[in-house]
Amino acid sequence: MDGLLLVSILTEPVSAVISFAIGYYAYKSFRMSSIRRLFLLHLGFVILGVALLLRFVTFSFLTSLRFSELEIRSLLRIVSMGGLVFSSLRLVAYVLFSISYTSPPESLDKDEKMLAVLPGFYLVFFNPFLELMSLAIIGYVVARALLLFIYKRDGNSLLVLLGFTCFFTSHLFFLFTTIAERLMFLGQVVQLFGFIFFLIMLTRVTRTG
Amino acid sequence: MTASKPYRSKARIYFDILTKIVEEGGRAGPTRILYGANLSHDRLTKHLTQLINLGLIVEEKEYDRVFYIVTEKGMNYIQEFRRIQAFAKAFGIPV
Numbered sequence: 074m075d076g077l078l079l080v081s082i083l084t085e086p087v088s089a090v091i092s093f094a095i096g097y098y099a100y101k102s103f104r105m106s107s108i109r110r111l112f113l114l115h116l117g118f119v120i121l122g123v124a125l126l127l128r129f130v131t132f133s134f135l136t137s138l139r140f141s142e143l144e145i146r147s148l149l150r151i152v153s154m155g156g157l158v159f160s161s162l163r164l165v166a167y168v169l170f171s172i173s174y175t176s177p178p179e180s181l182d183k184d185e186k187m188l189a190v191l192p193g194f195y196l197v198f199f200n201p202f203l204e205l206m207s208l209a210i211i212g213y214v215v216a217r218a219l220l221l222f223i224y225k226r227d228g229n230s231l232l233v234l235l236g237f238t239c240f241f242t243s244h245l246f247f248l249f250t251t252i253a254e255r256l257m258f259l260g261q262v263v264q265l266f267g268f269i270f271f272l273i274m275l276t277r278v279t280r281t282g
Numbered sequence: 283m284t285a286s287k288p289y290r291s292k293a294r295i296y297f298d299i300l301t302k303i304v305e306e307g308g309r310a311g312p313t314r315i316l317y318g319a320n321l322s323h324d325r326l327t328k329h330l331t332q333l334i335n336l337g338l339i340v341e342e343k344e345y346d347r348v349f350y351i352v353t354e355k356g357m358n359y360i361q362e363f364r365r366i367q368a369f370a371k372a373f374g375i376p377v
Contacts, residue, residue: 102366102377106293110375174374221374229372278369 081261085129091268092122095275110173117169124162131155160203167210170237174217201248208244215241232274239267294377295319295329297363300338303352304360309342311349 096118103111135148218234246260290298302318303310310318316326330350333339338356342349352360363377370377 098369102369105362105366106291106370106377108291108370108375108377110373111370114373114375217374225371225374227371229368230374233372274372275369278365278372281365281368 077258089125121166236270
């Protein structure tokens with residue numbers, strides 16, 4: 074399998090785990106404070122984690138089945154549907170993030186033939202229209218995070234801003250994946266960096282006190 | 283028109299009370315807490331009872347005076363609250 078594709082796929086579970094960790098901490102914070110916006114943040118990161126994990130599990134499962142190229146093509150419709158579910162879940166997560174920012178206070182032989190079509194197969198997960206919608210919503214979240222950082226000048230706010238900016242940039246790459254497949258790999262890596270920024274923020278926060 | 287008071291969550295009020303007691307050297311009377319935590323007498327009494335029930339503070343009587351002492355659980359609460367405050371602040375969420 075193409076090395077870039079493999080790296081792209083492997084970024085998913087790592088990103089999902091980080092997303093779940095942030096979601097867990099947001100829930101912990103919600104339990105303590107009963108602030109609804111923290112619950113929305115929790116839901117957003119958990120849904121994002123589920124979406125990333127679903128794509129990883131689905132793609133790994135399909136890869137392990139070792140279908141022929143013809144069989145894979147016949148599954149294209151199902152995978153398209155899976156991609157739609159994935160993108161929709163991610164959209165829901167972004168909507169929740171934006172709400173949490175706006176509410177008032179209170180993730181050749183037979184085998185070789187199969188592997189050759191995998192990158193194209195993987196691309197089906199990306200729906201340009203939903204990517205565009207994701208881009209718009211996450212763009213709004215980035216703008217809010219930027220305003221917050223300008224106002225607060227706080228290290229953790231900067232890390233959140235960098236995290237969401239990476240998500241935004243990754244969607245820009247995903248949007249143009251149909252033009253150059255390599256952009257998908259770049260998008261996945263940038264997305265992973267976004268999650269790493271969130272992880273650093275979480276580590277800093279848990280050391281407070 | 284009067285400016286409305288910013289909303290304070292119950293967790294925030296508990297944190298303010300506990301912090302005030304710690305600032306007073308880990309032991310404080312109700313009057314000190316009253317002014318420090320910016321609460322009415324009735325609300326303070328209610329919150330102090332809840333804090334005792336949660337094991338975050340203990341009541342100590344000395345002659346006719348009452349003092350409140352922050353327990354280890356209370357100290358952990360302060361620390362945990364600071365963490366969630368820093369987390370929420372990073373997302374622009376006031377706690």
